Amino acid sequence: QVQLVExxxxxxxxxxxxRLSCAASGRTFxxxxxxxxxxxxxxxxxxxxxxxxxxxxxxxANSVKGRFTISRDNAKITVYLHMNDLKPExxxxxxxxxxxxxxxxxxxxxxxxxxxxxxxxxx
Numbered sequence: 001q002v003q004l005v006e007x008x009x010x011x012x013x014x015x016x017x018x019r020l021s022c023a024a025s026g027r028t029f030x031x032x033x034x035x036x037x038x039x040x041x042x043x044x045x046x047x048x049x050x051x052x053x054x055x056x057x058x059x060x061a062n063s064v065k066g067r068f069t070i071s072r073d074n075a076k077i078t079v080y081l082h083m084n085d086l087k088p089e090x091x092x093x094x095x096x097x098x099x100x101x102x103x104x105x106x107x108x109x110x111x112x113x114x115x116x117x118x119x120x121x122x123x
Contacts, residue, residue, distance in 0.1 A: 012121055086119075
């Protein structure tokens, strides 16, 4: 079992930055890939970014490429999502999720989920 807790969400103006954190506990964190997903009101949950268990494989949705950066600190048992140049369309609840080893971009591939953190970008 892996428990995930997201933090760092909030209200920010367009063009601003936020750093989301996904803190893990439970099984050996370094064995797990972590994905970030988001869900805006009235929309399906969508993939944002993912990082594999080693940290060398990273993946981004086209909509955030060049603005968001995913990273992991296994010593702190935390994965970060650095979000720059935020846009109103980035407003959503952001979730992190975990699966063994290899990262994927589909939510069905993940076994464990956090409760989400709200990000609101004002124009």
